[in-house]
Amino acid sequence: MRRTVWLLWVLLFMGQAAMAHESRPAYLEINETAAGRYSVLWRTPVLSGMRLPIALRFAEGVRTLIEPVESELNDSLIERRIIDTGPAGLIGQRIEFVGLQASITDVLVRVSRLDGSLTTTLVHPAQPWIEIAATPGAFSVAGTFLAHGIQHILGGFDHLLFVFGLLLLVRNGWMLVKTITAFTLAHSITLALAVLGAVRLPGPPVEATIALSILLLAVEIARKNRGEISFTLQWPWVVAFCFGLLHGFGFAGALAQIGLPQRDLPLALFTFNVGVEIGQLMFVAAVLSLRALLLRFRRARPTLLYARPVASYGLGTLAAFWFFESVSGFWS
Missing domain, CATH: 2.60.40 (Immunoglobulin-like)
Incomplete structure:
Protein backbone atom coordinates (compact mmCIF):
# COMPACT_ATOMS: atom_id res chain seq x y z
CA MET A 1 0.00 0.00 0.00
CA ARG A 2 2.79 2.41 0.93
CA ARG A 3 4.61 1.67 -2.30
CA THR A 4 1.46 2.46 -4.23
CA VAL A 5 1.01 5.76 -2.41
CA TRP A 6 4.56 6.85 -3.13
CA LEU A 7 4.29 5.77 -6.76
CA LEU A 8 1.12 7.83 -7.18
CA TRP A 9 2.86 10.80 -5.57
CA VAL A 10 5.79 10.56 -8.00
CA LEU A 11 3.50 10.21 -11.02
CA LEU A 12 1.52 13.25 -9.86
CA PHE A 13 4.74 15.23 -9.51
CA MET A 14 5.85 14.11 -12.96
CA GLY A 15 2.53 15.18 -14.44
CA GLN A 16 2.74 18.59 -12.81
CA ALA A 17 6.33 19.00 -14.00
CA ALA A 18 5.41 18.11 -17.55
CA MET A 19 2.49 20.54 -17.49
CA ALA A 20 4.69 23.32 -16.15
CA HIS A 21 7.28 22.48 -18.79
CA GLU A 22 4.62 23.14 -21.44
CA SER A 23 3.35 26.38 -19.84
CA ARG A 24 5.70 28.65 -21.70
CA PRO A 25 5.37 32.40 -21.17
CA ALA A 26 4.16 34.79 -23.82
CA PRO A 136 15.50 52.12 -14.40
CA GLY A 137 18.23 52.80 -11.86
CA ALA A 138 20.70 50.29 -10.45
CA PHE A 139 18.39 49.34 -7.57
CA SER A 140 15.54 48.57 -9.96
CA VAL A 141 17.81 46.50 -12.23
CA ALA A 142 19.09 44.50 -9.25
CA GLY A 143 15.59 43.80 -7.95
CA THR A 144 14.28 42.80 -11.36
CA PHE A 145 17.04 40.31 -12.14
CA LEU A 146 17.08 38.93 -8.61
CA ALA A 147 13.39 38.09 -9.05
CA HIS A 148 14.08 36.64 -12.52
CA GLY A 149 16.72 34.32 -11.05
CA ILE A 150 14.44 33.03 -8.30
CA GLN A 151 11.52 32.54 -10.69
CA HIS A 152 13.68 30.77 -13.24
CA ILE A 153 15.14 28.18 -10.87
CA LEU A 154 11.82 27.48 -9.15
CA GLY A 155 10.19 26.99 -12.56
CA GLY A 156 13.12 25.03 -14.00
CA PHE A 157 12.14 21.48 -13.14
CA ASP A 158 15.18 20.01 -14.91
CA HIS A 159 17.59 21.89 -12.63
CA LEU A 160 15.51 21.22 -9.52
CA LEU A 161 15.29 17.51 -10.31
CA PHE A 162 19.07 17.35 -10.58
CA VAL A 163 19.40 18.99 -7.16
CA PHE A 164 16.75 16.60 -5.84
CA GLY A 165 18.82 13.71 -7.20
CA LEU A 166 21.88 15.01 -5.34
CA LEU A 167 19.83 15.06 -2.13
CA LEU A 168 18.87 11.43 -2.70
CA LEU A 169 22.42 10.43 -3.55
CA VAL A 170 24.32 12.12 -0.71
CA ARG A 171 23.32 11.42 2.88
CA ASN A 172 26.34 12.76 4.75
CA GLY A 173 25.74 16.37 5.81
CA TRP A 174 29.25 17.73 5.13
CA MET A 175 29.51 15.89 1.81
CA LEU A 176 26.11 17.29 0.81
CA VAL A 177 27.34 20.83 1.50
CA LYS A 178 30.43 20.20 -0.65
CA THR A 179 28.35 18.68 -3.45
CA ILE A 180 25.76 21.48 -3.61
CA THR A 181 28.53 24.09 -3.39
CA ALA A 182 30.43 22.45 -6.26
CA PHE A 183 27.28 22.41 -8.40
CA THR A 184 26.61 26.08 -7.59
CA LEU A 185 30.18 27.16 -8.34
CA ALA A 186 30.24 25.28 -11.64
CA HIS A 187 27.02 26.65 -13.11
CA SER A 188 27.97 30.15 -11.93
CA ILE A 189 31.22 29.92 -13.93
CA THR A 190 29.65 28.80 -17.20
CA LEU A 191 26.72 31.19 -16.77
CA ALA A 192 29.14 34.11 -16.63
CA LEU A 193 31.30 32.82 -19.51
CA ALA A 194 28.30 32.22 -21.76
CA VAL A 195 26.63 35.56 -21.03
CA LEU A 196 29.89 37.45 -21.63
CA GLY A 197 30.32 35.64 -24.96
CA ALA A 198 33.51 33.77 -24.03
CA VAL A 199 31.93 30.34 -24.66
CA ARG A 200 28.91 29.50 -26.80
CA LEU A 201 27.00 26.23 -27.12
CA PRO A 202 23.80 25.58 -29.10
CA GLY A 203 20.67 25.31 -26.98
CA PRO A 204 19.13 21.96 -28.03
CA PRO A 205 22.25 19.83 -27.33
CA VAL A 206 22.63 21.55 -23.96
CA GLU A 207 19.02 20.73 -23.04
CA ALA A 208 19.49 17.10 -24.09
CA THR A 209 22.71 16.79 -22.10
CA ILE A 210 21.08 18.28 -19.00
CA ALA A 211 18.32 15.67 -19.26
CA LEU A 212 20.99 12.99 -19.69
CA SER A 213 22.78 14.22 -16.55
CA ILE A 214 19.58 13.68 -14.54
CA LEU A 215 19.18 10.20 -16.04
CA LEU A 216 22.76 9.23 -15.14
CA LEU A 217 22.24 10.58 -11.63
CA ALA A 218 19.12 8.42 -11.27
CA VAL A 219 21.16 5.37 -12.30
CA GLU A 220 23.74 6.16 -9.61
CA ILE A 221 20.99 6.51 -7.00
CA ALA A 222 19.66 3.06 -7.97
CA ARG A 223 23.18 1.63 -7.66
CA LYS A 224 23.52 3.13 -4.20
CA ASN A 225 20.20 1.57 -3.20
CA ARG A 226 21.64 -1.83 -4.21
CA GLY A 227 24.74 -1.27 -2.09
CA GLU A 228 27.13 -0.85 -5.05
CA ILE A 229 30.15 1.46 -5.16
CA SER A 230 31.12 3.81 -8.00
CA PHE A 231 33.17 6.94 -8.64
CA THR A 232 30.04 9.08 -8.39
CA LEU A 233 29.15 7.63 -5.00
CA GLN A 234 32.68 8.16 -3.68
CA TRP A 235 33.22 11.63 -5.21
CA PRO A 236 29.75 13.15 -5.72
CA TRP A 237 31.05 16.74 -5.56
CA VAL A 238 33.32 16.13 -8.57
CA VAL A 239 30.42 14.80 -10.64
CA ALA A 240 28.17 17.63 -9.45
CA PHE A 241 30.79 20.15 -10.55
CA CYS A 242 31.12 18.61 -14.03
CA PHE A 243 27.37 18.46 -14.58
CA GLY A 244 27.00 21.92 -13.07
CA LEU A 245 29.08 23.31 -15.95
CA LEU A 246 26.39 22.03 -18.35
CA HIS A 247 23.54 23.41 -16.28
CA GLY A 248 25.20 26.83 -16.36
CA PHE A 249 24.74 26.94 -20.13
CA GLY A 250 21.06 26.19 -19.58
CA PHE A 251 20.76 29.19 -17.24
CA ALA A 252 22.59 31.31 -19.80
CA GLY A 253 20.07 30.34 -22.48
CA ALA A 254 17.20 31.49 -20.28
CA LEU A 255 18.99 34.73 -19.45
CA ALA A 256 19.67 35.38 -23.14
CA GLN A 257 15.91 35.18 -23.83
CA ILE A 258 15.27 37.79 -21.13
CA GLY A 259 18.00 40.11 -22.37
CA LEU A 260 20.62 41.92 -20.33
CA PRO A 261 20.99 45.70 -20.02
CA GLN A 262 24.41 46.50 -21.46
CA ARG A 263 24.90 49.47 -19.14
CA ASP A 264 24.33 47.33 -16.04
CA LEU A 265 25.57 43.99 -17.34
CA PRO A 266 27.73 42.99 -14.32
CA LEU A 267 24.98 43.96 -11.87
CA ALA A 268 22.25 42.15 -13.80
CA LEU A 269 24.38 39.01 -14.19
CA PHE A 270 25.36 38.99 -10.52
CA THR A 271 21.84 39.51 -9.16
CA PHE A 272 20.34 36.94 -11.54
CA ASN A 273 22.88 34.39 -10.30
CA VAL A 274 22.16 35.33 -6.68
CA GLY A 275 18.46 34.83 -7.38
CA VAL A 276 19.16 31.38 -8.81
CA GLU A 277 21.10 30.44 -5.68
CA ILE A 278 18.37 31.76 -3.38
CA GLY A 279 15.76 29.71 -5.22
CA GLN A 280 18.00 26.65 -5.10
CA LEU A 281 18.54 27.02 -1.35
CA MET A 282 14.79 27.45 -0.86
CA PHE A 283 14.20 24.15 -2.66
CA VAL A 284 16.92 22.31 -0.69
CA ALA A 285 15.57 23.66 2.59
CA ALA A 286 12.02 22.61 1.70
CA VAL A 287 13.06 19.04 0.81
CA LEU A 288 15.24 18.60 3.90
CA SER A 289 12.54 20.09 6.14
CA LEU A 290 9.95 17.69 4.73
CA ARG A 291 12.29 14.76 5.30
CA ALA A 292 12.99 15.87 8.88
CA LEU A 293 9.27 16.26 9.51
CA LEU A 294 8.52 12.76 8.25
CA LEU A 295 11.31 11.27 10.38
CA ARG A 296 9.61 12.65 13.49
CA PHE A 297 6.67 10.32 12.91
CA ARG A 298 7.48 6.68 13.53
CA ARG A 299 4.81 5.45 11.13
CA ALA A 300 6.34 7.50 8.33
CA ARG A 301 9.88 6.15 8.78
CA PRO A 302 9.30 2.79 7.03
CA THR A 303 7.69 4.69 4.16
CA LEU A 304 10.95 6.56 3.55
CA LEU A 305 12.62 3.23 2.79
CA TYR A 306 10.34 2.84 -0.22
CA ALA A 307 10.45 6.50 -1.16
CA ARG A 308 14.11 6.49 -2.24
CA PRO A 309 13.91 3.69 -4.87
CA VAL A 310 10.53 4.87 -6.17
CA ALA A 311 11.83 8.44 -6.47
CA SER A 312 14.99 7.30 -8.28
CA TYR A 313 13.02 5.32 -10.89
CA GLY A 314 10.55 8.18 -11.31
CA LEU A 315 13.46 10.58 -11.73
CA GLY A 316 15.08 8.36 -14.35
CA THR A 317 11.84 7.85 -16.27
CA LEU A 318 11.12 11.56 -16.50
CA ALA A 319 14.73 12.36 -17.45
CA ALA A 320 14.68 9.73 -20.19
CA PHE A 321 11.49 11.22 -21.59
CA TRP A 322 13.00 14.71 -21.60
CA PHE A 323 16.19 13.40 -23.21
CA PHE A 324 14.46 11.72 -26.15
CA GLU A 325 12.12 14.70 -26.50
CA SER A 326 15.14 17.03 -26.72
CA VAL A 327 16.95 14.79 -29.19
CA SER A 328 13.90 14.55 -31.42
CA GLY A 329 13.79 18.36 -31.42
CA PHE A 330 17.13 18.47 -33.24
CA TRP A 331 15.31 17.74 -36.50
CA SER A 332 12.14 19.73 -35.82
Missing part, protein backbone atom coordinates in the same frame (compact mmCIF):
# COMPACT_ATOMS: atom_id res chain seq x y z
CA TYR A 27 6.74 37.30 -25.03
CA LEU A 28 6.50 40.97 -25.99
CA GLU A 29 9.51 42.72 -27.49
CA ILE A 30 9.38 46.47 -28.19
CA ASN A 31 12.33 48.16 -29.91
CA GLU A 32 12.51 51.92 -30.41
CA THR A 33 13.65 52.52 -34.00
CA ALA A 34 13.12 56.31 -34.12
CA ALA A 35 11.72 58.98 -31.83
CA GLY A 36 8.21 57.82 -30.97
CA ARG A 37 8.34 54.87 -33.37
CA TYR A 38 8.65 51.24 -32.29
CA SER A 39 8.81 47.78 -33.82
CA VAL A 40 6.71 45.28 -31.89
CA LEU A 41 7.07 41.50 -31.72
CA TRP A 42 4.29 39.65 -29.91
CA ARG A 43 4.66 35.91 -29.42
CA THR A 44 1.99 33.72 -27.84
CA PRO A 45 2.52 30.01 -27.13
CA VAL A 46 0.48 27.30 -28.82
CA LEU A 47 -0.69 24.43 -26.61
CA SER A 48 -2.32 21.34 -28.13
CA GLY A 49 -2.66 23.14 -31.45
CA MET A 50 -4.53 26.10 -29.96
CA ARG A 51 -3.26 29.63 -29.47
CA LEU A 52 -3.66 31.04 -26.00
CA PRO A 53 -6.48 33.63 -26.05
CA ILE A 54 -4.39 36.61 -24.96
CA ALA A 55 -4.71 39.88 -26.89
CA LEU A 56 -2.36 42.84 -26.91
CA ARG A 57 -3.90 46.27 -26.29
CA PHE A 58 -1.99 49.57 -26.41
CA ALA A 59 -3.13 52.85 -24.88
CA GLU A 60 -5.30 55.28 -26.78
CA GLY A 61 -3.32 57.52 -29.09
CA VAL A 62 -0.93 54.77 -30.19
CA ARG A 63 -1.21 54.44 -33.98
CA THR A 64 -0.42 51.32 -35.98
CA LEU A 65 1.74 52.28 -38.96
CA ILE A 66 2.16 48.76 -40.33
CA GLU A 67 -0.64 46.29 -39.66
CA PRO A 68 0.23 43.08 -37.78
CA VAL A 69 1.81 40.29 -39.82
CA GLU A 70 1.58 36.79 -38.37
CA SER A 71 3.92 33.83 -38.77
CA GLU A 72 3.46 30.38 -37.25
CA LEU A 73 6.09 28.27 -35.52
CA ASN A 74 5.84 24.77 -34.04
CA ASP A 75 5.14 26.04 -30.53
CA SER A 76 4.00 29.63 -30.94
CA LEU A 77 2.51 32.34 -33.13
CA ILE A 78 4.47 35.50 -33.83
CA GLU A 79 2.91 38.83 -34.69
CA ARG A 80 4.97 41.81 -35.91
CA ARG A 81 3.87 45.42 -36.34
CA ILE A 82 5.15 49.01 -36.32
CA ILE A 83 3.54 51.57 -34.01
CA ASP A 84 3.84 55.32 -33.51
CA THR A 85 3.30 56.97 -30.13
CA GLY A 86 4.17 60.57 -30.91
CA PRO A 87 7.02 62.61 -29.39
CA ALA A 88 6.23 61.49 -25.81
CA GLY A 89 7.10 57.88 -26.57
CA LEU A 90 5.90 54.93 -24.49
CA ILE A 91 7.03 56.24 -21.10
CA GLY A 92 4.02 56.31 -18.79
CA GLN A 93 1.87 54.39 -21.29
CA ARG A 94 -0.04 51.29 -20.20
CA ILE A 95 -0.04 48.08 -22.24
CA GLU A 96 -2.76 45.57 -21.39
CA PHE A 97 -2.85 41.82 -21.99
CA VAL A 98 -6.53 41.03 -22.39
CA GLY A 99 -7.36 37.49 -21.27
CA LEU A 100 -4.14 36.96 -19.32
CA GLN A 101 -6.01 37.01 -16.01
CA ALA A 102 -7.89 33.85 -17.04
CA SER A 103 -4.69 31.89 -17.78
CA ILE A 104 -1.68 30.50 -15.90
CA THR A 105 0.76 32.06 -18.35
CA ASP A 106 3.14 34.93 -17.64
CA VAL A 107 4.28 37.52 -20.18
CA LEU A 108 7.92 38.50 -20.50
CA VAL A 109 8.18 42.12 -21.70
CA ARG A 110 11.44 43.44 -23.14
CA VAL A 111 11.76 47.12 -24.09
CA SER A 112 14.87 48.64 -25.72
CA ARG A 113 15.34 52.36 -26.36
CA LEU A 114 17.44 54.48 -28.70
CA ASP A 115 19.79 55.43 -25.86
CA GLY A 116 20.78 51.76 -25.50
CA SER A 117 18.87 51.13 -22.28
CA LEU A 118 17.02 47.86 -21.91
CA THR A 119 14.33 46.81 -19.44
CA THR A 120 12.74 43.44 -18.88
CA THR A 121 9.62 42.79 -16.81
CA LEU A 122 7.60 39.68 -16.04
CA VAL A 123 3.83 40.29 -16.08
CA HIS A 124 1.64 37.89 -14.09
CA PRO A 125 -2.06 37.04 -14.54
CA ALA A 126 -2.85 38.77 -11.23
CA GLN A 127 -1.91 42.10 -12.84
CA PRO A 128 -2.43 41.72 -16.62
CA TRP A 129 -0.90 45.04 -17.63
CA ILE A 130 2.35 46.98 -17.51
CA GLU A 131 3.22 50.66 -17.43
CA ILE A 132 6.38 51.52 -19.33
CA ALA A 133 8.67 53.37 -16.95
CA ALA A 134 11.68 55.55 -17.60
CA THR A 135 15.16 54.01 -17.69
